[in-house]
Amino acid sequence: MSIPFPPVIDHFAPLATRYDVAFCDVWGVIHNGIAHFPEACEALRRFRAGGGSVVLLTNAPRDGAVVESFLDTLKVPRDAWDVIVTSGDVARAEIEARRDQPVLHIGPERDSSMFDHLAVRFADVDGAGYAVCSGLYDDETETPDDYRDLMAAMRARDLFMICANPDRVVERGDRLVYCAGAVADLYESMGGAVLFSGKPYRPIYQRALARAAALRGAPVGLDRVVAIGDSVRTDLRGATGFGIDCLFVTAGIHAEELGGRETIDHGALAAIFSEAGVLPAVVTRRLAW
Known part of the structure; x- marks a missing residue:
């Protein structure tokens, strides 16, 4: 019906x-x-x-x-x-609660303001305690599939991910570009644990x-x-x-x-x-x- x-x-x-x-x-x-x-x-x-x-x-x-x-x-x-x-804003609160753990940031430099004044330590996938995904490093050319190897490495270490933008895609002019939600969905589909901070x-x-x-x-x-x-x-x-x-x-x-x-x-x-x-x-x- x-x-x-x-x-x-x-x-x-x-x-x-x-x-x-x-x-x-x-x-x-x-x-x-x-x-x-x-x-x-x-x-x-x-x-x-x-x-x-x-x-x-x-x-x-x-x-x-x-x-x-x-x-x-x-x-x-x-x-x-x-x-x-x-x-x-919501992701910052989660990052602050984990300020003693080194973080892997997945996303462009323009998103770095979410870490301002939190005194976090950044690390690569081998040294991180958890990850924050704010987007793709280059959303003009990359797709979530480009992140499979990184997600596999994170999954092997059972890293927790904070997804700072649950959107999968967004309009940019007359085009759609991928967002952090698409990468987080891929990680979740591989068995990774994800906290989504937005809508x-x-x-x-x-x-x-x-x-x-x-x-x-x-x-x-x-x-x-x-x-x-x-x-x-x-x-x-x-x-x-x-x-x-x-x-x-x-x-x-x-x-x-x-x-x-x-x-x-x-x-x-x-x-x-x-x-x-x-x-x-x-x-x-x-x-x-």
């Missing part, structure tokens, strides 16, 4: 009064890694102007301040959001809810929070698992399998939701007021 199809809307405004807080995904919803999406940013600005609070919730494996600087380069308006919570796992949502409560000066009920995102695996699963509504954006990471960025293939969308076994509260093509 098929599951019911959620409502499809063109504008966020009719929903806005239902919520006090929006947990908004970043990459794929408000920018594509090259440029920001003006309509989406304006929608968040208007939500805030009406009394709402916006927590940007991202699987970026970096400190929130680094993400903020990147958003500035893309000209994302500062008044479109209140605070940023990243999977890198769809609870720790990042708990951190975001605490930040929202601090912003508003009072606890926020889950029925007054909406998650906005474009990934079934991270945004939709994470929101439903945490007990909050999800506004699902189709013109993002799943765009090509859903009929393109300008239309929605309802059959393909229904099939994705059915396969995942989860439904958003509402579907929209792009975030717009």
